[in-house]
Amino acid sequence: MSSISLRNITKRFGDFTAVSDLNLEIADGEFLALLGPSGCGKTTTMNMVAGIESASSGDLLFDGKPPTAKRIQDRGIGFVFQNYAIFTHMTVRENLAFSLTVKQRPQSEIDKRVNAMAKRMSIDHRLDQLSGKLSVNEMQKVAIARSAIAEPKVFLLDEPLSNLDASFRAYMRAELKILQHEFKQTMVYVTHDQIEAMSLADRIAIMDRGKLMQVGAPLDVYNNPANVFVAQFVGSPAINLLEGKLVTEGGNSSLHLNGGETISLPPTLAKNFAKSSTDRVVLGIRAQEVKAGSQNSANEVLVHGMVEVIERIGPVRVAHVHTPAGVVKCMQGVDATHVGEALTVSLPESSCLAFDAASGNRLNYMGH
Amino acid sequence: MKTPLSRHLVRYAFLALAVFLVCYPLVWMTTMAFKPYSEWTTVGSGLSWMPRKPTLQNFEFLFYGRAEGLYVTLDKTIFQPFWASLVTSTVGTLIAVVSGTLASYAVVRFKVGASLPLQVLQLRLFPPLAVMIPVMVMWAFLGAVDTWWGLSLMYGIVTLPFAFWLMKTFFDEVPIEIEEAARVDGCSHWRVFWRITLPIVRPGLATCALFVFILNWSDYLLALLLTQKIWVTLPVYMATLTSAMGGQMYGMKAALGLIAAVPPVIFGLVIQKHLVRGLTFGALKQ
Amino acid sequence: MPNNNHSNHTGAPEAVGYWSQVGSSPERLGFWMTLPTVLLLLFIVVFPAIMQVYLSITMWSPLDGTPWYLAYQNFDFPGQYWRALLDEELWNALGRTLLIMVVTIPIQFALGMGLATLFVDEFPGKKVFYSILLTPMMIVPAVTGLIFYLCFQSTGPINNHLGLPVSFSWLTDTDRAMITIMVADIWQWTPLMFLILLAGMLSVPNDQILAARLLGASEVQIFRRIVLPRMKSVIIIVLALRTVESFKIFDSISVMTKGGPGVQTETISYYIYRLTFGDFEWGYVAAIGLSILIGLTVLAVQLLKLGAKPDSNK
Numbered sequence: 001m002s003s004i005s006l007r008n009i010t011k012r013f014g015d016f017t018a019v020s021d022l023n024l025e026i027a028d029g030e031f032l033a034l035l036g037p038s039g040c041g042k043t044t045t046m047n048m049v050a051g052i053e054s055a056s057s058g059d060l061l062f063d064g065k066p067p068t069a070k071r072i073q074d075r076g077i078g079f080v081f082q083n084y085a086i087f088t089h090m091t092v093r094e095n096l097a098f099s100l101t102v103k104q105r106p107q108s109e110i111d112k113r114v115n116a117m118a119k120r121m122s123i124d125h126r127l128d129q130l131s132g133k134l135s136v137n138e139m140q141k142v143a144i145a146r147s148a149i150a151e152p153k154v155f156l157l158d159e160p161l162s163n164l165d166a167s168f169r170a171y172m173r174a175e176l177k178i179l180q181h182e183f184k185q186t187m188v189y190v191t192h193d194q195i196e197a198m199s200l201a202d203r204i205a206i207m208d209r210g211k212l213m214q215v216g217a218p219l220d221v222y223n224n225p226a227n228v229f230v231a232q233f234v235g236s237p238a239i240n241l242l243e244g245k246l247v248t249e250g251g252n253s254s255l256h257l258n259g260g261e262t263i264s265l266p267p268t269l270a271k272n273f274a275k276s277s278t279d280r281v282v283l284g285i286r287a288q289e290v291k292a293g294s295q296n297s298a299n300e301v302l303v304h305g306m307v308e309v310i311e312r313i314g315p316v317r318v319a320h321v322h323t324p325a326g327v328v329k330c331m332q333g334v335d336a337t338h339v340g341e342a343l344t345v346s347l348p349e350s351s352c353l354a355f356d357a358a359s360g361n362r363l364n365y366m367g368h
Numbered sequence: 369m370k371t372p373l374s375r376h377l378v379r380y381a382f383l384a385l386a387v388f389l390v391c392y393p394l395v396w397m398t399t400m401a402f403k404p405y406s407e408w409t410t411v412g413s414g415l416s417w418m419p420r421k422p423t424l425q426n427f428e429f430l431f432y433g434r435a436e437g438l439y440v441t442l443d444k445t446i447f448q449p450f451w452a453s454l455v456t457s458t459v460g461t462l463i464a465v466v467s468g469t470l471a472s473y474a475v476v477r478f479k480v481g482a483s484l485p486l487q488v489l490q491l492r493l494f495p496p497l498a499v500m501i502p503v504m505v506m507w508a509f510l511g512a513v514d515t516w517w518g519l520s521l522m523y524g525i526v527t528l529p530f531a532f533w534l535m536k537t538f539f540d541e542v543p544i545e546i547e548e549a550a551r552v553d554g555c556s557h558w559r560v561f562w563r564i565t566l567p568i569v570r571p572g573l574a575t576c577a578l579f580v581f582i583l584n585w586s587d588y589l590l591a592l593l594l595t596q597k598i599w600v601t602l603p604v605y606m607a608t609l610t611s612a613m614g615g616q617m618y619g620m621k622a623a624l625g626l627i628a629a630v631p632p633v634i635f636g637l638v639i640q641k642h643l644v645r646g647l648t649f650g651a652l653k654q
Numbered sequence: 655m656p657n658n659n660h661s662n663h664t665g666a667p668e669a670v671g672y673w674s675q676v677g678s679s680p681e682r683l684g685f686w687m688t689l690p691t692v693l694l695l696l697f698i699v700v701f702p703a704i705m706q707v708y709l710s711i712t713m714w715s716p717l718d719g720t721p722w723y724l725a726y727q728n729f730d731f732p733g734q735y736w737r738a739l740l741d742e743e744l745w746n747a748l749g750r751t752l753l754i755m756v757v758t759i760p761i762q763f764a765l766g767m768g769l770a771t772l773f774v775d776e777f778p779g780k781k782v783f784y785s786i787l788l789t790p791m792m793i794v795p796a797v798t799g800l801i802f803y804l805c806f807q808s809t810g811p812i813n814n815h816l817g818l819p820v821s822f823s824w825l826t827d828t829d830r831a832m833i834t835i836m837v838a839d840i841w842q843w844t845p846l847m848f849l850i851l852l853a854g855m856l857s858v859p860n861d862q863i864l865a866a867r868l869l870g871a872s873e874v875q876i877f878r879r880i881v882l883p884r885m886k887s888v889i890i891i892v893l894a895l896r897t898v899e900s901f902k903i904f905d906s907i908s909v910m911t912k913g914g915p916g917v918q919t920e921t922i923s924y925y926i927y928r929l930t931f932g933d934f935e936w937g938y939v940a941a942i943g944l945s946i947l948i949g950l951t952v953l954a955v956q957l958l959k960l961g962a963k964p965d966s967n968k
Contacts, residue, residue: 636792
């Protein structure tokens with residue numbers, strides 16, 4: 001119902017810069033996840049959108065215009081706090097009705113809407129209970145319902161699912177998605193859980209230490225990370241990273257890995273690495289792409305090591321291959337691998353990501 | 369959301385009014401204490417806040433029993449009452465705080481005396497005068513009237529509830545894990561209390577002591593009833609002196625009030641931050 | 655690790671046997687630790703209570719010359735109690751006490767609440783203002799009486815600044831004397847209300863207030879629906895505290911008006927004082943005292959029952 005534009009937004013708390021020159025456009029009706037580790041500035045950013053904090057500099061626009069209302073009361077923004085902040089001294093019904101009662105809507109309308117919302121969130125059996133006595137899961141529903149019932153143009157959620165148990169979390173994720181589609185609200189969702197972001201969002205904006213690292217669709221961010229940070233943060237298990245020095249002799253390039261081993265590089269990869277600002281580079285590859293054993297292909301990179309650990313993620317096995325340059329996790333062809341085995345792993349060139357070690361930037365990134 | 373300027377201005381306006389109302393009587397008394405006889409009752413345009421000719425005459429009168437240019441003398445100077453207040457307040461505080469601390473800890477940790485908290489509270493519930501006759505008779509019988517220990521004992525008893533409840537709220541907040549860890553290491557219950565818990569609540573203990581001291585120092589009624597000549601405390605001295613002085617002597621009265629008021633105010637400022645705890649009996653989740 | 659026979663490093667002589675066992679046993683230690691309090695309680699409650707009952711059924715006065723334990727010679731039950739019931743002066747004194755309570759407590763509460771709302775956010779000079787505004791509470795009540803005695807003099811500052819003539823008296827006027835007492839009381843105790851109410855206000859979780867704001871509630875609505883309900887227990891405590899103390903009001907009256915002019919400012923405490931040290935009717939005073947005790951206890955129990963509804967805030 002409303003697009004949000006953040007232009008050159010900076011927020012300082014004394015000497016500390018929480019958010020630095022943030023530029024982000026959120027489309028009307030989009031579900032955007034603000035993803036990042038603790039302290040990256042995502043909550044501060046959202047607080048600024050809500051009006052709880054004001055930006056030190058920069059512009060915040062809704063539908064292209066600065067917010068018209070002076071007080072945050074009048075901005076029509078739905079906000080779900082991490083610890084719910086439900087009014088524990090009131091019943092569930094009073095909580096849900098709150099936004100309507102303060103606007104003095106007629107009682108019949110209030111009752112109708114409260115009952116409808118309670119039904120959809122499956123808390124109608126709790127309507128007349130004191131909200132302070134609910135289970136955590138139910139409190140969360142009340143928090144979301146309470147904000148949703150006001151039909152805000154923009155819905156902001158601050159790590160709403162982080163306090164819930166795992167199974168309920170999955171259920172709530174689905175609920176949120178349905179809610180969003182139904183009301184077509186612009187939703188901004190703060191989380192540090194990349195799985196959540198990946199599964200819920202239309203687009204993910206990744207932040208680190210106050211700066212926007214990358215914004216894009218989930219798969220885009222996954223397959224096409226703009227820098228090492230994004231590559232590491234998104235994806236599970238975490239991406240394999242091998243750092244080393246690029247050495248070119250004649251027409252052949254090789255990577256002299258930290259810790260000793262030198263591996264030869266296929267041409268395209270070598271070309272990408274050559275773009276690096278210094279000769280220190282990082283090679284990244286997802287564990288899912290790493291194959292056990294040489295494939296005898298021209299476009300593969302081979303690394304040698306020993307299997308130290310076999311990790312099981314559900315039915316899938318991940319072999320942790322210890323090489324002098326670090327651990328390479330391998331997920332393909334490891335059904336029969338056992339601990340202690342010497343293993344050569346093959347990294348297909350097409351799946352390899354090249355990074356500049358100094359800046360962290362991806363060397364063949366084509367993005368915005 | 370920054371506070372708008374208008375809100376600040378309104379706030380400061382009200383604050384200014386409040387400060388004025390608070391300070392008005394205090395300033396009047398303070399300045400009066402330094403005014404000479406001639407300025408005590410000037411009316412109309414002659415009335416001014418600051419003394420035109422500030423003098424220490426009033427204080428001199430109180431401390432030495434007479435002052436230059438005055439034909440009245442005092443048969444009892446301020447030293448003894450001041451000392452009486454000091455001694456009885458201190459000893460009373462000791463009694464109250466020691467008993468209250470020990471008992472409240474036992475109630476909190478050892479589950480003894482479950483009815484103690486309420487019983488102790490009762491002591492504050494009733495108007496002292498309604499129950500003082502037997503006490504006065506008892507005191508007379510014990511020869512405790514007009515003695516430092518008689519009054520101190522009464523002070524200790526009467527402020528015990530505050531000490532008890534205040535320390536109880538502090539003990540309630542000491543995590544039992546700390547004490548249990550010490551127990552596991554072999555400390556007896558007493559050692560845990562003495563060596564572990566007490567140091568933790570030391571700031572609370574200090575607050576409690578100061579608060580109880582202020583209460584004792586402020587007492588008027590009990591001293592009035594239980595002292596006569598020798599161990600009259602400052603407030604009683606002040607009251608009897610003012611009645612004896614009759615309608616005038618405003619300067620002296622003001623000086624007296626100033627001297628009596630200063631110690632608790634100073635202590636109060638020191639413990640300000642902590643005052644709330646005991647008074648709300650833990651109703652606030654901190 | 656047994657510690658019964660280790661020396662205790664506090665320097666006290668090593669106690670073997672009973673005392674070191676006490677230190678380890680919660681029941682015994684609890685007994686000894688509560689002992690001083692229990693003894694003091696017993697001392698001040700048991701014997702005086704018995705004596706009070708005893709005296710209340712006599713017409714004894716110390717002026718009689720007989721020692722108190724011979725008071726039974728003047729046995730008179732239920733004469734003293736009847737007398738109390740029919741005593742007009744007693745009921746008037748009670749009425750005046752109630753009047754003071756009914757006027758001063760709401761005013762103190764409103765002022766205290768108002769001040770508290772001013773102190774919820776940060777602003778420059780907050781600490782200084784806070785200290786200044788708490789000062790009256792720390793002044794000796796008798797001194798407060800003196801302060802206002804000085805201020806309310808016909809030749810004093812109040813008359814002067816209000817432009818009132820010297821003939822306009824406060825302390826000696828039958829109608830206005832009560833006002834001076836009330837003003838002194840309000841001045842003295844509003845800071846206490848302020849202190850406690852502020853603490854209660856600050857304990858209201860800030861994100862609930864934020865949430866309410868974001869849901870569209872105005873500041874007034876937030877105060878009414880969120881802040882006030884969550885302050886309920888603190889409000890009850892502070893009102894109970896002040897009510898109990900206000901009933902006992904004595905110091906300022908003794909210093910400012912001595913119950914006068916006439917008996918216009920005579921509260922129940924002062925009336926009892928007059929009977930005790932003016933008329934020396936100690937038997938009667940005992941009866942009054944006991945009646946008040948019983949009356950207040952019954953009242954307190956009733957109020958506790960009322961207030962013992964399940965607390966919804968936690």
